[in-house]
Amino acid sequence: MTKTPKRPAAGLPDRDTLIAFLREAGEAEKADIARVFGLKGIERRQLREMLKTLEAEGVLGKRGRKGFAEAGALPAVGVADVVDRDADGELYVELVKGGEDAPRALLLPDREGKTPAPGMGDRLLVKFSRGTEGWEARLVKRLDAGTNRVLGVIRKSARETRVEPVDKRSKDVLLIPNAVAGDLRDGDLVLASIEKSDHRHGPKRGKILETIGREDDPRAASIIAIHAHGLPTGFSEQVEREAEDQALPTLKGREDLREVPFITIDPADARDHDDAVYAERDTDPKNPDGWIVWVAIADVAAYVRPNSALDREARDKGNSTYFPDRVEPMLPEVLSNGLCSLKQGENRACMAVRMIFDKDGKKTGHKFMRGLMRSHAKLSYEQAQSAIDGQQDDVTGPIMDAILYPLWNAYSTMLKGRQRRSPLAIESPERRIIMGPDGGIAAIEPRKSLEAHRLIEEMMIQANVCAAETLEKTRTPLIYRVHEAPSQEKIFNLADFLHTIGKPWNKGEPANTKRFNKLLDETRDGPHAEVVNEVVLRTQMQAVYSPDNVGHFGLHLDRYAHFTSPIRRYSDLIVHRGLIRGLNLGSDGLTDREIAELTAIAEQVTSTERRSMAAERDAMDRYIAAFLEDHVGATFGGRITGVTRFGLFVRLDETGADGLVPVSTLGSEYFTHDDRAHALVGERTGKRFTLGRRVEVKLMEATPVTGGLVLEMVSEPDPRDPNAPAPRYGIRGRGGDGPPKRGKGRPGGPKPRNGVKPSGGLKGVRKGKRK
Known part of the structure; x- marks a missing residue:
């Protein structure tokens, strides 16, 4: 949206006049500029050359496909x-x-x-x-991209039928005409559209497009997340037929790896197994105390061919999406849990890499091959870890000397190289939802981090590095997994926060993983360990897929490509096809068309990955809110993980849930956001709530259908910082004893701010149960 500047004198403008015009207009397209200055013929061509020159010089910047603006400027x-x-x-x-x-x-x-x-x-x-x-x-x-659609819950009363949105940030409550509301039940989950109306005021009217479930269904959280984020579900009949019409793998075009005693190590509830590992001593006298590490990955490319229906739907989905009660897979189950799953004792097509490490954990060579393998054992992470810790069972006992001990010894050697590389050592505690037999939530518990997890992770990382190196060596285009270094702005924000807890950080020193790890080590056992870990995590950029390599900052690697999960990530399937093409391993490799579309594919899979992450996060929030619904009124310990103008975000210790303490409920004075101190500060007293502080909060509302948690602060604020400037008495602080009371003592109750009701409720959020 731009301002309309006064019409300038006709004729080709000089540089300063053109820049001044764009500064006043905000932005404009070449055709609009030509029209305003009355340019025709050769003058239009001269204008085009002038715009190109100014853009090349960095004086102007593009806005959309055809627009221009002064560089570094934004519209009103x-x-x-x-x-x-x-x-x-x-x-x-x-x-x-x-x-x-x-x-x-x-x-x-x-x-x-x-x-x-x-x-x-x-x-x-x-x-x-x-x-x-x-x-x-x-x-x-x-x-919203779909502003005319609302995913919501039916609320019926004697007078009307409404659709209340499940998105806690939405205000579009819709009225459904009584004539079409007869079959709807209170608590139905529906997808509705907003009907056009001549009425400018009052509730909007809606039309029911689809009934998708029930609010009280234990699986409602996943159903809502799937529909809210537009996740593709199921498969077409053609795709199912293609998946079923696949032959068992043979040795044709493959190396026989069935005697290599691969094993799979996965979560206990895993239904598919896309990677297997094995390690053995290197007998080459030139590599004393060295190790050979094998990683075998399901050969999905053998079944999902370029431009097939299977391939098109897999690309559309981009990746599998995981919820506590279900998986929305990228590939049909007949493949993901069948021919592409490395099941124990069954012949499976694989893409394998044989890696050689010296005694210091440095990789000295590797080789890829297409093979036919047979998994010798299926273990869970906990089972493998227990065996190494001395508690073997009937499965692990017989394979300790031949398989498990060599794997752990090889990992110990590889760990030397990892420690020398010093990847980012952020600890990100995860919570796991345990579903009960009735479909409800039985428990929420921390996800354990075992050495077995780290062993598989490091072996997969090294296999991914090998894939990127091989594709570069064979000059085959590929999709990298890239992770840029933190921006200067993020580093400055980190330094400002660390100053508040007395930790120095030189803003001018370049960021690297060793600096971050040193900071994490220095604070690991102190009172600020959790919040420093959280802030360092927020300082990092998001990893993306790209055909252009900028390295992977977090892993401290120059080149990195996802290769190890083609069952659930389309990016990995593209890398597999690249290896097949680059190493002449078959006719089903990367096509010329795919190479031409690599940028678009990278953008697509980055987008679908973020879509899945958002859906998984939203479902988790709703499951946790359902779990806490019966605990409204209870007090919990937690830590302030966010300080914003809207209020305080507090992460509860027991469940890892994040809830909002609205700024309007913090007390009898007006709290303002001090971004340098990372605190909400009382204007009158200077008392403060700071980032990272441990607090007690009361759960006021838990709404499963939206995932909203509203909290009330029980802890008192910290006293005023004696080094901070004196409180500023603005309009709210003049006259008498300071600002007007904004709590129980004020007639009419507190004034709503930031979309938060004084009771602690959010607009569009129903109150949860109260005990």
Whole structure:
């Protein structure tokens, strides 16, 4: 959206006039510029050359396909995506049609506090302005790709039938005409569309498109997440037929690896097994105390051929998506749990890599091959770990000397190389939801981190490195898994936070994994260990897929490609096809068409990966809210993991759930956000709630259908920082004893702010049960 500047003098403008025009207009397309200046014929061509020159010089930047703007400038109003979150949990947006020069902007809440806090990936309409420390974006309203559709729950009363959205950030409650509401039941999960209406005020009217389930179904959280994020489900009849019409693998074109005693080590509840490992001493006298490590991966490329129906649907899905109660697989079960699963005792087609490591853990060589293998044992992580710890069973006992001890000894050698490489050692505790036999939630418990996990992880990482190296050596285009170093802005934010806990961090020193690991080691046993770990994690960029290599910062690797999970990641299937082409291992390798589309494929699989991550996260939030619904009113210990203008985000110790303490409920004074101190600070007293602080909170609302948790602060704020500036008495602080009371003592109750009701409820969120 641009301003309309006054019409300038006709004729080809000079550089300064053109730049001034674009500065005033915000942005404009070449055709619009030509029309405003009255340019025709040769003058239009001269304008095009002038725009190209100014863009090449970095004076102008592109906006969309045809637009131009002054470099580094943003329009007064624009559509932006939420793309990043800093150490405090503050959000940053990028102009949707901005070029590389378009800066990110700090997101500010809407001035009236009527719009609920947005989240990562949301599309917003914002007003841009220059703040004292960079660009700021004031929220106007939240936009959605499917703004005419609402996923919600039916609420029936004697007077009306409504659809209440399951998205806790949505305000679109729809009324359903009584004439079509007869078959609907209270608690039905439905997909509805917003009907056009001549009425500008009052509730919107809706039309039911589909009934997809019940709110009280134990599986509702996954169903909602699947529909809310548009995950493709199921497979077409043609794909199912292609998957079933596959022959058992033979030795044709393959090396016989059936005597190599591979084993699979997976989660106890795994239904498919796409990788197997084996290790043995290297008998080459030139490599004393060295090891040979084998990694075999299901040869999915043998069954999913380029441009087949199987291939097209796999690419559309991009990856499998995992929920506590189900999996939405990338491939049909007849493949993912059948021919492409390395089942014990059954012949399976594989792509294997044989890696050689010296006594110091340095990889000195490797070789890929297509093979026919047979898994000799199926173990769970816990089973393998117990065996190494001295508790063997009937399965692990007979294979200790021949298979398990060599695997662990090889890993110990590989660990030397890993430690020398010093990949980022962030500890990210995960929670695991245990489903009961009735489909409900039996428990939520921390996911254990075992040495067996790390062994498989390191062997898979090395196999992925081998894949990238081989494809580069054979000059075969590939999709890398890339992870850029943290931006300077993120490093500055980290340094500001560390200053608040007395940890120095030189902003001018380049970021590397050893610096981060040193920081994590120094704080690991201290009171700030959890929050430092969290803030370092937020400092990192998101990993993506790309045909252009920039290395992998977190793993501290120069080249890296995903190779080890083609059953569940399309990116890995592309890498397999690249190896087949580059090493002349068959006719089903990467095609010329796929090479031409690698950029588009990389963008696609990055997008589907983020879609799945968002759906998995949302489902987890809803499952946890369902688990906590019967605990409303209880008090929990937790830690402040986010400090924003909207309030405090607190992570509960027992479940790892994140809940919001609305800023409007923090007490009798007005709290403002101090971004440098990473704190909410009382304007009158200077008392503060800071990032990382341990607190006690009361659970006020838990709403399973939205995944919303609303908390009330029980702990008192910390006293005023004696080194902080004196409190500023603004309008709210003048007269008498300071600002007007904003709690129970004020007639009419506290004023809602930031879309949060004074009771702690969010707009569009029903109250959970109270004991």
